[in-house]
Every structure is written in C-alpha cells, then in structure tokens.
Amino acid sequence: MTATPPCGSHLSYAEGAALALDADWVVVGSGAGGAAAAITLARAGHSVVVVEAGPWRDPEDYPHTMYGTMRDMFLNWGSLVATGDSIIPVVQARLVGGTPVINSAIVVRTPGDVLAQWRDEHGLGAVFHEESIGRAQDAIEAELQVQPTDRGVMGPTATFMLDALQRFGMEAHPTDRNVANCKGAMQCLQGCRNRSKQTANVLWLRELIARGGTVLSCAPVDRVRLVAGSAEGVDGRFEHPVTKTRGAAFGVRARRGVIVAASATGSAPLLQASGYRHPWLGRGWRGHPGAGVVGVYDRPMDMHVGPSQAAASLHLRATGGVKLEHLSLPLELFAARISGAGRDLMRRLEEYRHCAMWVSAVRCDAEGSIRRTWWGGTALHYVPSRRDLARVREGTKTIMRMHFAMGARKVYPGVVGMPTEFTPDMVDQIDRAPLDNRCWTWVLSHLFGGCVLGADPARSVVAPDLAVRGVKRLHVVDASALPTTLGVNPQHTIMAVAIVTARRLAGA
Ligand SMILES: Cc1cc2nc3c(=O)[nH]c(=O)nc-3n(C[C@H](O)[C@H](O)[C@H](O)COP(=O)(O)OP(=O)(O)OC[C@H]3O[C@@H](n4cnc5c(N)ncnc54)[C@H](O)[C@@H]3O)c2cc1C
Structure with a gap:
C-alpha cells in the first residue's frame, strides 16, 4: 500500500499502486443517508472518508440527454429490475450525491402514523420519535432551502x-x-444543470472536504473488513466510470467504525459479500411502485x-x-x-x-427480498x-x-x-x-429494506441504534434500514434517521 494522501481531497479512478487511508469513520455510499451521516460526523470534528462507487459530476457536467444520464448517473444504465411474476424496472443512481441527484427533490416530513407504527410494531419509540426526527428535519429544511x-x-x-x-x-x-x-x-x-437542486455533491461533500475529509469516487467497496466480529475498514478497487475497467486497489482503515449507506439495492448485498450472515439479511424489501x-x-x-x-x-x-x-x-x-x-x-x-x-x-404491502448472486450481481424478488x-x-x-x-x-x-x-x-x-x-x-424508485431495523433480534438486521447485530463498530444508515414503507417520498426520513444516528455516534 502507498502512503496516506493528504486530508481534504477528492480522489478518483486511478491505476497502479494501491491506496491506503485512515480515518475515524468510513462511510460507504454518498446518497441521502451516507452524505447526511458523513457531514454530521465531520461537523462534530471527526475525520471521515466517504467511499462512493460512482463518479463525481458537477452540475455543469451533467449530460444533456437522458441517454447520457443513464450512462453516467444511473445504476447499471437503469437496467436493474425486480422479478417475480413480472419484471419491474428499478431506478437508482450511482454517482457522488446518490439518488437525490436524479430525484424530483420532493421533501416530505415523516408522517406521524409511520413513527407510531415504528414505535408500536418495531420498538423504535425511544430513538425515532416526533421530537428527534422533527429536530433533524427542521435543520435539513433550513440547510437545503426547502420551499413549496x-x-x-x-x-x-x-x-x-x-x-x-x-x-x-x-x-x-x-x-x-x-x-x-x-x-x-x-x-x-x-440532474439539475442550473445548480438549483441542493444535493450533497454541491453542498455537504464539498464542505466535508473543506473540513479535511476525503471523498473517493469511482470506488465501489467490495467488502467491509470484518475481523473477529468487528468492522475494521473497507476494501475495493477503483472502477472506470465508462469502461468499468478495474483500477488500483484501495483500503480504508476505520478507527471508530464503518457506516454502510449503499442503499436498498446495495447495502444488503455488500454485507452478504463481506461474509455477514443473519436470517433476516435481504428480507423486508419494500417499495412504492x-x-x-x-x-x-x-x-x-x-x-x-x-x-x-x-x-x-x-x-x-x-x-x-x-x-x-x-x-x-x-x-x-x-x-x-x-x-x-x-x-x-x-x-x-x-x-x-x-x-x-x-x-x-x-x-404496497408486498414484501420482497434482495440478495447477491454468485457472480456478484443483484437478485431482487418482488x-x-x-x-x-x-x-x-x-x-x-x-x-x-x-x-x-x-x-x-x-x-x-x-x-x-x-x-x-x-x-x-x-x-x-x-x-x-x-x-x-x-x-x-x-x-420502482422508492425502495426500502434488506437490512431492516428493529428491536427484535430475530427479525431485524440492525438494532434501534442502527448497529449491525453481532458486529462491533458497524452501522447501516440508509433506506435499507427502514422497517416499513412511508406512503410519502423517502429522502427526508432517510436523511433524518442518518443524522439522528450520526449525532449519537459523534457524542453530540
Ligand atoms: C427517479 C427517482 C425520483 C425520486 N424522487 C424522489 C423525491 O422527489 N423525493 C424523495 O424523497 N425521494 C425520491 N426518490 C427516492 C430517494 O432519492 C431515495 O429514497 C434516496 O435517495 C435513498 O437514499 P439512500 O441513501 O438509501 O441511497 P442513495 O441515495 O441511492 O445512495 C446510495 C449510494 O451508495 C452508492 N453505493 C452503492 N453500493 C456501493 C458500494 N458497494 N460501494 C460504494 N458506494 C456504493 C451508490 O452509488 C449511491 O450513490 C426518487 C428516486 C428516484 C430513482
């Protein structure tokens, strides 16, 4: 491994010598959950490396055509599907800033009936309630200039x-x-070429770098390093954004912990690839088709x-x-x-x-499942x-x-x-x-589950504090952890859950 690069940088696809980094926290995925958790930890004074599978695009570089958008910004050119008795297209992004870069920017507060259901059926009342979620959502709305x-x-x-x-x-x-x-x-x-949409690639990840954090782009994480029941870091290889050629290896050692936020299509397969096992891993996959x-x-x-x-x-x-x-x-x-x-x-x-x-x-009531296939693909049943x-x-x-x-x-x-x-x-x-x-x-564009959150250890992959069961220093803070659908657009809830969790991890 080479020496650690200077803090406060953005590093992208590279060939040649392997790269080694060290930080308090490594966050996998830079979308709604990952970026919100990363900036919260960075503002609390922690060193953070964000590792994102897709490329970094500034609004001026967003493609002019939908074809270009699918090539440069969508996960697998938008070719992911959920199968069962039919084939349903699944849309997700793969770039710095995650799916919010290509979403409609709608912001809806977590409905009270959802929080009541989380309290009554999933034992989450002590952590996620009107006050904790409401406070996080007040801050998000002010920062992201939310308005009718x-x-x-x-x-x-x-x-x-x-x-x-x-x-x-x-x-x-x-x-x-x-x-x-x-x-x-x-x-x-x-992707809003006018820079109107307030997404993490134009706001929070720039601030993270200014605070000394690091962003790796074109850097799909292949596995979380699990050593003797503890998450020690992550490993992967850079991937060229167009040719998909694999480049240099990278590894990030996490002094305090690893936060997985690779989405409802990415987090469960990543934990599976890392050797983590739980009977509920990949289950509870839901959506708002x-x-x-x-x-x-x-x-x-x-x-x-x-x-x-x-x-x-x-x-x-x-x-x-x-x-x-x-x-x-x-x-x-x-x-x-x-x-x-x-x-x-x-x-x-x-x-x-x-x-x-x-x-x-x-x-939808339907509950599907997600798993990694033997060739490294994603199988979604819904x-x-x-x-x-x-x-x-x-x-x-x-x-x-x-x-x-x-x-x-x-x-x-x-x-x-x-x-x-x-x-x-x-x-x-x-x-x-x-x-x-x-x-x-x-x-399908609003997705949930795969690493569901709950108080019952037999039926939830992550505990109410979003810690992965049975592993030390490993958390999941994205749509994959949400235990239910919402009946409203999900990014506000995902960001708020991530912020509440990251504040607690930062001791703030
Ligand atoms: C077309 C569309 C429109 C939408 N409109 C709205 C809307 O208006 N309002 C709303 O609230 N919601 C909307 N949504 C949904 C919302 O954007 C998502 O629910 C939300 O972004 C999910 O957040 P997340 O953090 O779970 O995942 P994402 O935001 O998808 O972020 C996950 C990130 O992890 C990265 N990743 C995955 N695997 C790895 C790996 N192995 N290594 C490194 N990185 C990895 C991905 O590349 C991605 O960037 C929309 C979704 C779509 C598709």
Whole structure:
C-alpha cells in the first residue's frame, strides 16, 4: 500500500499502486443517508472518508440527454429490475450525491402514523420519535432551502392537477422541494444543470472536504473488513466510470467504525459479500411502485416546462394507500412509456406537447427480498399483492376522472388487456382491469429494506441504534434500514434517521 494522501481531497479512478487511508469513520455510499451521516460526523470534528462507487459530476457536467444520464448517473444504465411474476424496472443512481441527484427533490416530513407504527410494531419509540426526527428535519429544511414550488415556475401539467384535485374536493399542494431559484427547466430527473437542486455533491461533500475529509469516487467497496466480529475498514478497487475497467486497489482503515449507506439495492448485498450472515439479511424489501396515466388535451400542456414533480395530493394516502403526483418526463422517457409502434407511436409522440401525466405511487404491502448472486450481481424478488393492485387500479381511475374533468380528450392508462385509449364514457371499464401484476406499467424508485431495523433480534438486521447485530463498530444508515414503507417520498426520513444516528455516534 502507498502512503496516506493528504486530508481534504477528492480522489478518483486511478491505476497502479494501491491506496491506503485512515480515518475515524468510513462511510460507504454518498446518497441521502451516507452524505447526511458523513457531514454530521465531520461537523462534530471527526475525520471521515466517504467511499462512493460512482463518479463525481458537477452540475455543469451533467449530460444533456437522458441517454447520457443513464450512462453516467444511473445504476447499471437503469437496467436493474425486480422479478417475480413480472419484471419491474428499478431506478437508482450511482454517482457522488446518490439518488437525490436524479430525484424530483420532493421533501416530505415523516408522517406521524409511520413513527407510531415504528414505535408500536418495531420498538423504535425511544430513538425515532416526533421530537428527534422533527429536530433533524427542521435543520435539513433550513440547510437545503426547502420551499413549496412556486406556481410561477410550474407548467400547466402541474397547475391543471392542482385545479383538478380542488374540483374533486381533494387535498392538493404544490410540492415542497430542496431547490433554490428553480427555473422550471424540467431537468430534475437528469440532474439539475442550473445548480438549483441542493444535493450533497454541491453542498455537504464539498464542505466535508473543506473540513479535511476525503471523498473517493469511482470506488465501489467490495467488502467491509470484518475481523473477529468487528468492522475494521473497507476494501475495493477503483472502477472506470465508462469502461468499468478495474483500477488500483484501495483500503480504508476505520478507527471508530464503518457506516454502510449503499442503499436498498446495495447495502444488503455488500454485507452478504463481506461474509455477514443473519436470517433476516435481504428480507423486508419494500417499495412504492408508481404507475402513470397520461391525459391528452386540445390545448398545449407543455410537459417540458416546469419542475419534474410540482403538484401532489395526500388525500388517498390513509384510506387508499396511494399518493397522487404530477410527473413530467422528457420525450425520450415518455416514448418508452407510451404504447404503440411505427405510425401509431409517431402519432402519439406528436401529441407530446398536449399530454399531462399524473401518477399513483402505491404504498404496497408486498414484501420482497434482495440478495447477491454468485457472480456478484443483484437478485431482487418482488411481487405486488392483490390489494396493492386494487390500490393502483383505484388510483388510476381517480386520475382518469381528474383528466376528463379538466377537459382531456382521451387518456392512456397503460394497462395491458384494456383499450390503449379511453374516452370519457369508458372510465368505468377500468374497474375490469386485471389485478395481475404483469398488466401494469410500474416503475420502482422508492425502495426500502434488506437490512431492516428493529428491536427484535430475530427479525431485524440492525438494532434501534442502527448497529449491525453481532458486529462491533458497524452501522447501516440508509433506506435499507427502514422497517416499513412511508406512503410519502423517502429522502427526508432517510436523511433524518442518518443524522439522528450520526449525532449519537459523534457524542453530540
Ligand atoms: C427517479 C427517482 C425520483 C425520486 N424522487 C424522489 C423525491 O422527489 N423525493 C424523495 O424523497 N425521494 C425520491 N426518490 C427516492 C430517494 O432519492 C431515495 O429514497 C434516496 O435517495 C435513498 O437514499 P439512500 O441513501 O438509501 O441511497 P442513495 O441515495 O441511492 O445512495 C446510495 C449510494 O451508495 C452508492 N453505493 C452503492 N453500493 C456501493 C458500494 N458497494 N460501494 C460504494 N458506494 C456504493 C451508490 O452509488 C449511491 O450513490 C426518487 C428516486 C428516484 C430513482
């Protein structure tokens, strides 16, 4: 191993001699959980090395096309899927700053019913409660400039949704987002090239380096070093961001401990690869799959204008298990969502400017699993239940009604076995849409579990203090630890849980 490099640096792909570093803490993964934990420890005066599998991109370097985004910023070009009785695409990022760099920046506080469920069913009441989570979320909102989306930057696709919800007497709100000076450029999902989105690559990781911390990028961790029941550090090899060629080996020794925050698709497989065993490892994998309904209007709706997600409703969350959201997609992604081929597809794509898409994100009951395959891949098993399907069907019907109430000529619900195009007189036909997972056009982007948190040692991989059971000096602070779905967008909860945990570890 070579000598330790100077503190306060960013080191990326390298070939040649192996690299050795030393710090109080090593954090694996720089997304919502990892970055929040790392900056909390650094501010408390601890030395921190963050090790991130993906590359560091500044907003000026974000690709201009969705294809480039998938190549440079998505995990495996967006090719990860959950299988069961169907194939559901799973979207996650792989770059410095993690999935928040490509998310819609929606910030929602942890609902009180979720904290009550964590207290009553998972024994977490002493650690995660309204006061501890609320205090962390106050600080996050102040730092990340969280504010309601201004109607002035919304396109008609979002304002129409707010109007439709109000017309139906349903709760409606502009989304709260971690953005400053949003220009409504519809680039949230490709990475905000205007630097409006307040993500860790533009804020917390820069501050971490200024405080003497180190960030390794293009540095997938292959294993946590577990020695005699204690986490001593991590090992891996740099990986070229485009060719995936493996470069120099690196190792980071952790004087105080290792924090794993490699996400709901990364943390459980990493612990498995490190030789850790627990009957619950990889279990309790959950999600909020979403299904969109497109309305086609006579007037231009200009889906390419405004933030990606500017309007939402929690009206059906408690009773129907569904959150309704506006979602605008760039033409390239829209083309993948819309039905048809050849002339049919071209006709529908020509209508792009006249389309609006609203989504049901379902708080699914289904519990899946994740594991590392023998060749080092990730196997995800996930099958939404009949109740989950009934929920998406009901959400879809509500959205169809909303589109027609606002004057849509036709809607595309995207359900196999149903007509492609619905006119207003056909809405009730959706009640006959099959409760069969293979018929729905779902995407999974809110993921939970694999290293679930809880008080029962037999049914949780990490204890309420987020320490991995049976191993000293090892913690998990990302979406993989959350024991339940939330029914709202998860990044705020993940960051708050990470901050509460890191403050305790720092003795602050
Ligand atoms: C398209 C999309 C839109 C979304 N919109 C919203 C939204 O508007 N609001 C919201 O609240 N949530 C949203 N989410 C979800 C939210 O972004 C995630 O729930 C959250 O980022 C998860 O945090 P995490 O820390 O668990 O993982 P991530 O943020 O994904 O970070 C994990 C990091 O670990 C790295 N990593 C993985 N394995 C390794 C390894 N072996 N070695 C080193 N590094 C590794 C990854 O490269 C990644 O950077 C969205 C998600 C998607 C995909």
